[in-house]
Amino acid sequence: MSFLKINNLSVDYQMRKETVYAAKNINIEVNKGEILGLVGESGSGKSTVGNAIINLIDEPGKVSGGSVILGDLNIHKNSESLVNYRGNKIGLIFQDPQTSLNPILTVGEQLIETIQTHLQLSKEEAKNKSINLLKEVGIKDAEKRFNNYPHQFSGGMRQRVVISLALCCEPELLIADEPTTALDVSIQSQILELIKRLTKERNLAVILITHDMGVIAETTDRVAVMKSGDLVEIGITKEILTNPQKNYTKSLVSSVPPTNKKISRFVIIENENKNDKPNNIKILNRWQKREIKTQDLVQVKNLDKSFDDNFFTENSKNSIMAVNDVSFEIKEGETFGLVGESGSGKSTIAKMIVNLFKPSSGDIYFDKVCITKIKQKSELMKFRKQIQMIFQDPYSSLNGRLKVKDIIAEPIKLHNPLISNSDLNRYIFDLLESVELIQKSADRYPHEFSGGQRQRISIARALATQPRLLVCDEPTSALDVSIQAQILNLLKDLQEQLNLTILFISHDLPVVRQMCDRIGVLKDGKLCEVTNTEDLFLKPQNEYTKELLRLMPKIESIYN
Amino acid sequence: MIQELELKEMLQVDNNSLTTWVRIKDSDIYHSFIKSPTAIASSVILFIIFFCSFFVELITPYNPFDPSSLSLMDAFTPPSWTEDGLAKFILGTDGQGRDMLSTILYGSRISLIVGFSAIIFSLVLGVGLGLTAGFFGGKYEMIVMRLTDVQLTVPSILMALLVDGIARGLISREMHDEMAIYVLIFAIGISEWPQFARVSRAATLVEKNKDYISASTIIGVPNLIIMFKHILPNILRPVLVIGTIGLALAIIAESTLSFLGVGVPPTTPSLGTLIRLGNDFLFSGEWWITFFPAIFLVILAFSINLLGDWMRDTLNPKLKK
Numbered sequence: 001m002s003f004l005k006i007n008n009l010s011v012d013y014q015m016r017k018e019t020v021y022a023a024k025n026i027n028i029e030v031n032k033g034e035i036l037g038l039v040g041e042s043g044s045g046k047s048t049v050g051n052a053i054i055n056l057i058d059e060p061g062k063v064s065g066g067s068v069i070l071g072d073l074n075i076h077k078n079s080e081s082l083v084n085y086r087g088n089k090i091g092l093i094f095q096d097p098q099t100s101l102n103p104i105l106t107v108g109e110q111l112i113e114t115i116q117t118h119l120q121l122s123k124e125e126a127k128n129k130s131i132n133l134l135k136e137v138g139i140k141d142a143e144k145r146f147n148n149y150p151h152q153f154s155g156g157m158r159q160r161v162v163i164s165l166a167l168c169c170e171p172e173l174l175i176a177d178e179p180t181t182a183l184d185v186s187i188q189s190q191i192l193e194l195i196k197r198l199t200k201e202r203n204l205a206v207i208l209i210t211h212d213m214g215v216i217a218e219t220t221d222r223v224a225v226m227k228s229g230d231l232v233e234i235g236i237t238k239e240i241l242t243n244p245q246k247n248y249t250k251s252l253v254s255s256v257p258p259t260n261k262k263i264s265r266f267v268i269i270e271n272e273n274k275n276d277k278p279n280n281i282k283i284l285n286r287w288q289k290r291e292i293k294t295q296d297l298v299q300v301k302n303l304d305k306s307f308d309d310n311f312f313t314e315n316s317k318n319s320i321m322a323v324n325d326v327s328f329e330i331k332e333g334e335t336f337g338l339v340g341e342s343g344s345g346k347s348t349i350a351k352m353i354v355n356l357f358k359p360s361s362g363d364i365y366f367d368k369v370c371i372t373k374i375k376q377k378s379e380l381m382k383f384r385k386q387i388q389m390i391f392q393d394p395y396s397s398l399n400g401r402l403k404v405k406d407i408i409a410e411p412i413k414l415h416n417p418l419i420s421n422s423d424l425n426r427y428i429f430d431l432l433e434s435v436e437l438i439q440k441s442a443d444r445y446p447h448e449f450s451g452g453q454r455q456r457i458s459i460a461r462a463l464a465t466q467p468r469l470l471v472c473d474e475p476t477s478a479l480d481v482s483i484q485a486q487i488l489n490l491l492k493d494l495q496e497q498l499n500l501t502i503l504f505i506s507h508d509l510p511v512v513r514q515m516c517d518r519i520g521v522l523k524d525g526k527l528c529e530v531t532n533t534e535d536l537f538l539k540p541q542n543e544y545t546k547e548l549l550r551l552m553p554k555i556e557s558i559y560n
Numbered sequence: 561m562i563q564e565l566e567l568k569e570m571l572q573v574d575n576n577s578l579t580t581w582v583r584i585k586d587s588d589i590y591h592s593f594i595k596s597p598t599a600i601a602s603s604v605i606l607f608i609i610f611f612c613s614f615f616v617e618l619i620t621p622y623n624p625f626d627p628s629s630l631s632l633m634d635a636f637t638p639p640s641w642t643e644d645g646l647a648k649f650i651l652g653t654d655g656q657g658r659d660m661l662s663t664i665l666y667g668s669r670i671s672l673i674v675g676f677s678a679i680i681f682s683l684v685l686g687v688g689l690g691l692t693a694g695f696f697g698g699k700y701e702m703i704v705m706r707l708t709d710v711q712l713t714v715p716s717i718l719m720a721l722l723v724d725g726i727a728r729g730l731i732s733r734e735m736h737d738e739m740a741i742y743v744l745i746f747a748i749g750i751s752e753w754p755q756f757a758r759v760s761r762a763a764t765l766v767e768k769n770k771d772y773i774s775a776s777t778i779i780g781v782p783n784l785i786i787m788f789k790h791i792l793p794n795i796l797r798p799v800l801v802i803g804t805i806g807l808a809l810a811i812i813a814e815s816t817l818s819f820l821g822v823g824v825p826p827t828t829p830s831l832g833t834l835i836r837l838g839n840d841f842l843f844s845g846e847w848w849i850t851f852f853p854a855i856f857l858v859i860l861a862f863s864i865n866l867l868g869d870w871m872r873d874t875l876n877p878k879l880k881k
Contacts, residue, residue, distance in 0.1 A: 016588075016591060351774075354778045355778070356774055356778065384779065384780035385780065387778070388778060388779075389774070389775065389778050391771040391774070391775065392771075396770040396771045397772050398772055399772045399790050399793075399794070400794070401790075401793040401794060402789075410776070410779065410781065411780075414780055414781060415780070461775065461779075462775075465779065
C-alpha cells in the first residue's frame, strides 16, 4: 500500500475563450522512503500536479476531479483538514529561496512561528527543535545563525533554511518544486544530497519536480514523465531513462546533451526524416564565405572591468572587480566556450566584446584592430556589423511593438541603405528560412511565437549583418531541453555552412561540451583554465574545474 | 468623437495585431470593456458630450456668441419645467438672454479644446524630457528630474496663475482677449508636465535595460532612432493612462482659472466662466445660471476619471485577474 495515492486528478483553468486542461487524469503513487521525480517541459503541468496535491491552485484554475489519498485519508474531501495538512503532514520547498522566506523576520522567528502553529510546543522547546533542524540540514553555527535574517544567508544556505522550515513539523510527504533550479551547480548537488539523506533518515515520501534530466538521473528512484497535462510514462528511473517506451520520452532523453562524449548533432525523434540532413541555407548566396585561416579573430588582453558604487563618494574603494585580468584568443571559425557560475563575469566579458560598455583597462583586438579604443562612429559601425550577439531571454530581446520583418529589416537597412524593397523582402525570407521559420512569420508580432521560435528570430536578426563573430550569451538556458537541442543543432549548422566564429557563454557544462572547440573556465572574474574541450573534460588541470565536473549532474550516472 | 479615436488608439497600443474588427472583438480590452458598466456608461456620456460640443452649431438653434441674436427680454428665464419657464429655453437663460443649454455646449467646447491642447502640450514636453532624461542619464537627467521636483512643490494652479500673470504683463490689453486661450493652454500645460516626465523616465529606465535595446545598439542603430522607434512605443501605455486622468485635471484647472477670472473672457465663455457669471445671481434666486454649467462640469470630469480608472486597471498587467 503506497503512502500517497493520486487518483484521476484533473485540474482545469477556465479562461474566457477556452478551458485549459493543466492536468488530465493523473494517477501517481508514492511510497515512503522513495523519491519520485516529476519531469516535463514548461507547461507540461508538473508544478500543477504538485500544487494540486495541497489544493493550492490559483484562480481561475480548480481541481475538477479525482482524489488525493494520504495514508488512508482523502485530503481533498474536506478543505479545512487540508489547511492542517499543509506544512504539517506535507512540507513544501519552492524554487526560489529568495522569495520563499520573509525578509523582515529572522530565520528563528519563522521557524518558531511555523512550529507553534502546528505543534503544541512552548517557545523554548520550539527554539531547541529549530536549532536541531538547522543542524540537521547542515547549517554550521546553528545557534548563532538562528538569529540571522534571510539576506545574511547565501542562496544555497537559504534553500537549506527553506528545507528546515518544510521539515519542522515532521511532515511525511515532501513536495520540492524545482528546488535547485535557481542555484549554481556546486550548490545544487549539495542540496540534492541533503534531500536524499533526509528521505532515508526520516523515511519521507518525496516528490521532486524538475525539468533537469540530470537531476532526475542522479536523485530519483522512480520518475513520472509529463507532457501537456498528460502523464506519459511512469516507472523506475533507470528503466525509463535507458529504455523509454513512448516516443515523447525517447525524444526527451535524446535531447539531453550527454556529458561523457561529444556528438555531432542531437537526434530529434519527432521529425526523423528531416533531421539527418542539415537545412539548406539560402543566405549563402549573399554571404562572402570566408576561408578559414588558422589565425586569431579575437584577442582579449588583460581585460579588467570594475563596477564601482560612487554615488556618495567619488573614489569609493568598494569597487567590485567583475572581470579581473582576463586574456584569451578566439581563432577564426572555432567555437570558444566561456563557462562559469553566476557572477563569474562571463556576460560582462561578452558585453565588452560587443562594445556595449568599455573595459576599465585592457584591450580587445578584433581582426588585429583594437576595438576598445575606436572613437570614430563610422569606424565603429564597421565592427558593429561584424560582431553580433544572441541573448539569453527570448522574451526581452525582441521589441514587441515591431513586426518580425521590421525587426530583421532594421540591421539590413542600417548597413545597406540602398537596398531595394523587393531585394529586402527576399533577404528577410531567406534569413527566416535559414533559421527554419516559415515566410509567413514575417508579418507576425513576436508575442505570437514561442520561446524557441523567438530565439530563432534573434538569430536571424544577428545574421542579417553577415557577422564574422557571433556572441551567444546563454542562448538556450531559458528554453526547454528539446527546444535547446533544436537551437543548438541550428547554431552548429549555421556555423558549419557560414564559417562563423562563435563565442558561446553558458553555465551548462554538457551543453558547452557539445558546442565548443575550446573552453575557458571563469571563476570570480578570473580565468582559471583555457584548453581544448576534450582535454578539459578528460583531464582537467585546475582544482575548480575538477570540482565543477565532479558536481555536474550526469544523466549517464544511471548506467552505472 | 475624439474619445472614440483615443480609445481605438489605446486598443492598438495593447494589441498590435489589431487590423480587423474581429480582432478588436476578440481582444481582452474589448472584453473587459463590455463587462464593465462604468466604462460603458462613462464612454457613452463622453461620446454624447463630445458630439454635442463639437457639432453644437447643428444642434442648437441659438448662437450665444452672436450679440445680434440675443434679446434682453428673454433674460433670466428659468428652466422650462418651472412655472415661468419657456419651452424654447430648456435650461433657461442667463442675464443677457443667452440660452443656457447652447451656452453650456459652446462653453464646453472651449473647455475641451483647452483641456486637450494643454494635455497634449504637457504630454509632448513631459515625455520628451522624461524619455531623454532616462535614456541619456547623467547630469542632464539630474537637472530635469530636480526641475520636476521643484515644480511639484508648487501647486499646479498657482503655477498656472503665475504664468497667466506674467503673460498679462507681457501682452498688450487689446491683444489679451485674443491670446487668452493660448496663454491658458500654455499655463495649464506647463503646470502638468512633471508627472509625464516622471512616469516616462521611470518606464524608460526599465525598457533601456532590456535586451532588445542592447541588440539595437550592437547592430549600430543611432540613439535617436532607438529612443523614438524602440523605447517610445513601449512606454506609451502608462503615459496614456495618466494622460486620460490628466485630461480631467486640465479641464478642471481651466474652469478654476476661468472662475477666478484669469481664464477665457466672458464674451466667449467656457464652463468656468459660466459658473463665475452665474455665481453673481445665485443669491438672488437665479440658481440655474450657475447650477447647470457646474453639474455639467462635474459629469464631464467624473466620466473622464472613471474611464481613466478603467483603463488603468485593464492595461496594468499586475491588476489583471
